[in-house]
Amino acid sequence: MLYYPDALSNELNDQIKWANVYEEFTKHPALAQFVKGNDYIAAEIFSRLQFVLPEAIKETHLLDGIYSSLKLNTSYKVSSAAITMFKVIASEKINLPHDSIQVFRELISQKTKDVIDSIETLPLKYPADKRTVDHFKNSYEYINSDYSKGKLINSNAPEIEFLWCSNPEIKKLSDTKGKVVIIDFWATWCSPCVGSFPNVRMLQERYKEYPVIIIGITSPQGYHMDRKNRARYDTKDDPEKEFSYMPSFMKDMEITWEIAFSKTTVFNPQYGVRGIPHVAIIDTKGIVRYNELRPYDDPSHEAEKIDALLKEAGLPFPANPISTR
Structure with missing residues (x-):
């Protein structure tokens, strides 16, 4: 060496x-x-x-x-x-x-x-x-976004409106205020995104009883990738058709967190998304505290941040560190 x-x-x-x-x-x-x-x-x-x-x-x-x-x-x-x-x-x-x-x-x-x-x-x-x-x-x-101006962190989270969400009660990002929110920008065609699912699943399991919500945010792509059957389905100009594939995709891929389609492209300019997967963490007050995290990294890093935000808000958090084994 x-x-x-x-x-x-x-x-x-x-x-x-x-x-x-x-x-x-x-x-x-x-x-x-x-x-x-x-x-x-x-x-x-x-x-x-x-x-x-x-x-x-x-x-x-x-x-x-x-x-x-x-x-x-x-x-x-x-x-x-x-x-x-x-x-x-x-x-x-x-x-x-x-x-x-x-x-x-x-x-x-x-x-x-x-x-x-x-x-x-x-x-x-x-x-x-x-x-x-x-x-x-x-x-x-x-x-021209706050991200590019260096002002996104510690500012109000830019609003994201949803066309479809696995939880029908969530119409926009601000509907989750009061919880620590992890937003994961992704798409069905993105192999690194799909490859990170086990880590996201680990975080979901850790926080399922706590005031934390994970939302995987995509947008209409004009086609859907069926990973289980290795098939590509054309949905051009038919977002409702694309939405209809998501429940079965979630089941096949064992997605236990929420999924949403946003009105804005998945390459959301307000969050500086130029590549996916791309993760941001928002505190209980709706303030962006972390951005440009990668979900395929060790989930313990994200867990430490989430635990600290829950503690800061005076909310319960897991007593033990996350186990990645």
């Missing part, structure tokens, strides 16, 4: 060299003319950032070059790549000052709005279907 630190050090040194070359590219005097006429290359400038080690980014002035480059081109591809890039820029591993993150966010927001305006006002020049338009509108909402 003695070789590992050296291997890591060598990788970091290589990454710093690559980041310096990357920075020089973003500052090349010919770049402006080049990217204005090539949306693909322009987008690559930003999408490639996710493959650079955060430690290497911190050792260079690469982000200065990235910011300058972002001003040069407005296109579908650039906007999409910039949204992905924002997740990297805002990460704790890079640890940029809040104000610097917000400067990036505001520029990306403007770029995304420019794309939306182009789609809506120049449809002949920028042909796009409804799905494309909805994608960019969702991105615009995401980049």
Whole structure:
């Protein structure tokens, strides 16, 4: 094992060299003319950032070059790549000052709005279907959300209205106020989501007698994946049909917690959901206390957080730590 630190050090040194070359590219005097006429290359400038080690980014002035480059081109591809890039820029591993993150966010927001305006006002020049338009509108909402502004944690949980819920009494997220709420964004096609079910089931078993509710939130996908029979059922433009498959899916998959279909896409921009599964925990007052948790991790980590929130609210909680065996 003695070789590992050296291997890591060598990788970091290589990454710093690559980041310096990357920075020089973003500052090349010919770049402006080049990217204005090539949306693909322009987008690559930003999408490639996710493959650079955060430690290497911190050792260079690469982000200065990235910011300058972002001003040069407005296109579908650039906007999409910039949204992905924002997740990297805002990460704790890079640890940029809040104000610097917000400067990036505001520029990306403007770029995304420019794309939306182009789609809506120049449809002949920028042909796009409804799905494309909805994608960019969702991105615009995401980049302007409290999540992206760094204000979601310790703020009121954004409301989520449900089209269908396994508990008919729950019409919207705020109907659960007074309990500790775990919301797990997922979909039937998502293998990591399904793979995390045993952990979620463990949490449900632990808290079934306590003021805790777990809701797996999905949204109409246009099709349903039947995991038991390995079948895919088309439900395009027929959400009621999609809802009808869920009770049997819950039985087949031994889902013991609540499931709901939301009006908003499962990739909920208000909670910063860019990939699933994605878990948030809300306290009894309806305040978001944790976000971006992963249910396939050891459930004891979530249990510790839930126990602490119950204790804080003066409510009963399990006396013993969760057993994961």
